[in-house]
Amino acid sequence: MSIGDRLRPIDWRERSRGTVAYTADLAAPAHLHAAVLRSPQPYARILDLDVSRAERMPGVRAVLTHRDFPPDALYVHRGGPLSDRPPLARDVVRNVGQEVAAVAADTREQAEAACRAIRVRYRPLRAPLTIAEALAPGARALHERTTGERNVAVRWAADWGDVAAGRAAAVYTVEGSFVYPSVSHAVMEPNTTLAAWDADREVLELWTSTQAPWFIVKEVAHLLGLSREQVICREVAVGGGFGAKSKISEHEVLAAALARKAGIPVLLALTREEEFAANKPRHRFETHLSTSVDADGRIRLFEADIRVDNGAYNHMGSSVMRVGVITLGSMYRPDGVRFDARLVDTATQAGGQFRGYGTPQVSLAVESQVDELAERLGIDPIELRLRNLGDEWTTTLCGYEVTTNRLGACLEEVRTGLDWDRRRAERVPGRGLGVAVGMHGSGAYAYDFANRSDAAIDVYEDGRVRVRFGGADAGTGQRTILAQVAAHELGVDPADVDVLSMDGEQTPFELGAWSSRGTHMTGSSVGQAAREVAATLKDLAREKLGSREVVLTGGHAVAGEDSVPLGDLVRLSPDSRDGVLSHETSYVLEGTEMLTPDRDTANLSPTYAFAAHGAEVEVDRRTGKVRVRDYVAAHDVGRAINPTLVEGQITGGAVMGIGAALGEETVREGGRVVNSAYVNYAMPRAADLPRIRPVIVGGSDPNGPYGAKSVGEMSIIPPGAAIVNAIHDAVGVRIRVLPATPDKILTALAEQEGRVRYFGIWRRPDRWWVALVRWAYPRGLHFVLHRWGTRFGPGVGAQGPETTEELLVAESVGDAVGALAEGGAVVGGGTDVLTEARLHPHRPSRLVSVAEVTELRSLWRRDDGAVEIGAAVTLAELAAGLADTAPAIAAAVQTIASPQIRNAATVGGNLVQAKRCWFFRNGFPCYKRNGATSPCYALLGDHRFQHAAVGAHRCQAVTPSDLATVLSAYDAEVVVAGPAGTRTVALADFYTGPGETVLGPADVVVRLVLPAAALRRRGVFEKLALYTGDFSTASVALTAAVDDRGAWTDVRLVLGAIAPTPWRLSTVERALAGTTPSAAELRRLVDAELDRHGHPLPGNVWKLDAVAGLAETAAERLLTTEGVLR
């Protein structure tokens, strides 16, 4: 028996040590490296494309453009009129990041340099960047479409059931608009392909990060004019998929075409920036929904208008939209459903398949409204859902033939697991509980042959067994499941089963891992193959042992007392070849129906999985920050073939859904992705989460292999609504636009509490000019600066030929200053220098490391009690060194970045680091990067988190250093060495602008001095960040001497990330001196200062409330013993 066992992954030894090879790890075949030239324009005509200079660059072996493909070459994708994407842009580009050319060279750096040498002339066109823009009258069309509506690629409108009856029965109706944004898979392994062309055999070999080799072969063969037999995928480890790798991207074809053109194998690995900015994220859904119930709380009617952001090309948008819409007709039992859905073209990266496939988006709306109705009816949300459960063995409005359904048991598990009734009744302020449910198929009949899976079994003379299947396991554990299935059927130890996947020559037909079909389809086909082999082996055993009753167990065929090893039977079989008994079979699923454009209902899947998730959250009313305290995810998966793997799918999907609920979002400006880095993408880190509690409710579905249903996608469907429902329960705020970030919650709370700020800019002449410029930005100034002004700058990104570089390791401060006098840049911990080098147009040719200067490495306490901190002391050393002397500083340091970064980053480097504005950092030609005629992209772009709300001028960024904020509250002084000698600058005077300092080009920070008097004060540091280790969205450092009577003197109150430089509130400090303020009093004073000086951007007014909230919390903590220093 191995079905139901918690078997370790079959390759756990190699995988846990990192010795399995992913595509980029392959040394053989020896290969070139490729890079892709991408469009910088969201929508433009290509007037000219000249690669001649690139072709002559050193190391370049092949340059690929649209001319290397037939003029009508398009990816097939969904086929027919929906095919619209060329492998490389021809005469027009339709999104920033679209592939224009590709280069293969000896090194990646050479390939990138050659890409920069390609000349492309664009004529920009007015680009519809959002659904609203694309559907607006006068919008420019991106494609010729067949729907009759401009920029609508597909429209699907229909009624299911009896809409009139539903309307007649409706007693309560709620209506609202919900947005589930575009989010990134953020797979850990970037998409990568290694391609090798054998010119003699005319065969292409591919090692590629995919969940479905069949689709890769199909598209590569089609675009390269090869037969499918000429394209052979090979098995390779795949580092996460979640849908991102379940259909072809673009790297596969480009690597293949480059390899053929160069005659040398080519590796093309996307960078992380490309993963975020050019790969295919989840489709944004804008769902306008109304839900009606009768007086008993029975759902009677859904009416929906759904708009799906397709991006610039049809990838899987049409089917994602359909599956999303189906949510309305599958989950509950309404009388009727009416929907009108549009797939809208926008000039942004095309959306793709993503775990859940449209269902999380529509579920957000449905499950939010079920909660709204529960409140309206005064019925408990779990109870209301129990009243509306679908039946088992029934056909839903959308045509699903549901088999088993244990959703009721899932809801009960949430109720007991969360102690729901008691916690709901307790009503702890700021805390709330939410629940949401969902449903998902186990595979979908979405393509020809999607109802078929082939598999093969080999039995060897030594008794070992091999499973061969043509799919790919990107991390779900499918290979382990299949080993368990084969072991079960053949009576062998799972450890004696090997699995070969993906191999175009050795593995049989299989469409791959998508639509949660892996366990059902390949579990069925491998089981069938193994049963058929088992029957053959039993026949041989009957003959050998002379008995009718034969069972396979323990690697033997056993009949009573007699037994024979399976390997011996292999020798006996006339069908064995070279000591292997092989058998291949084809499993065909009966009873499912293909969803085609001419029909509105279909039974897509053999079984349907269900789940209920419950969350407890805590909302900080002062900052809008949500923390998940507890999370129960109860799933009906039928029977779990491997409970550990199932729990892994539940937990991983739930966390991915929580990430989308609370922080994840692809942010764009002018069509370009702004947050193309993990540091700007608030996906959950380990410390952001509680333990997720997965529950498998048990059961067995007769239509599933070994009773199993799906789980992989199911788990990401409920979290969105479960979280927003819990937030509503906690603070009465209903978030309908994900993610539920602090800005949205605090803005809603401000409205709820009636908080309004008046800034009186008209009374502040020093702000008039800034206000005027801000007024002019949306009225043409931004357009002019972006379109024309940026042309006068040097550009962004590494440019031109590589310069000769040197890296000097200074042994003394004098050394460093001397070296810098001839030009160059200081390297401290070296945590930013390599990343910046990729972005900076004029990177310095000389780097001077100061990390080994002994004088800079010490942290010590002087006799007078002051503390001196060498500039090259690492943050980790600082936290350890000040743990007793100044715990507030130590605690602040622990909030900076990650442990690994703190182990390397230095105090000096942290203080002088450049601004972290995501426009500045992520490739925008902004004024600070590209010169005075360029715009600041933050003014019209997303400035909710990172930009100043007080005192900004041309640049809206802030000083990112938390250390600067907290050390300012300790009166720190900076000792600087330069060509003219050593000088001391108060930290308060150190910054001249956002991340800009008084340092001259040859100056070096030597040390910081914390005066003894400051260290005797109490101190606290409070920080609002989007995830553990993020830069501050806002922060507060507060120190004060508190005497025996509790009176405060020597107060320092410094706000971080709110103004261009750390902002000391001297007025408040003076007002507090000699008093024992309450937290509320302190907040009132801070609020008054914020109103007096605030000049926020439209999207960051909330930061003023947030920082005031942090100040209030800081005061509370200072008043308790927590703030005492010793």
Added chain:
Amino acid sequence: MPEPTALRVNGAETTVTTEPRTSLARVLRDQLRLTSVKLACERGECGACTVLVDGVPRMSCITPARLVRGEVVTAEGLGEETEQLRGAFADHGAFQCGFCTSGQLVHAAAILREPLPAGEDREAYVRQRLAGNLCRCTGYNGLVDAVCAVAERRR
């Protein structure tokens, strides 16, 4: 200019060739074929490239190789020390796709060399310590459980 650079990696002295901006991760992967060191961001933001330098976890993808002083240890170089931990990873579902796993393993091994808090604080501590190692598959339950379980067994 390319220069020979001496490194001590997994117990062996070796000489590699570096440019001023060559990262430690690139050297380990491309020249020493230590491919457990994964490149997932090349910005020091995800932890997949975590190695130990004199026992201290570092992001090798952003560390200039020429500035490395001390012994470098990758997942390949962690022998018996991690046997128990790797088994715990497998038992607790600490990895799925495995791409971040070697970085997690290296970091977890360093964490387990120190005494961990007992009781309820332990899990929160481990979560904080591993906050710089992103995982997109597991939701972190398995990783944290595995580290805590090994810490418990070693007490």
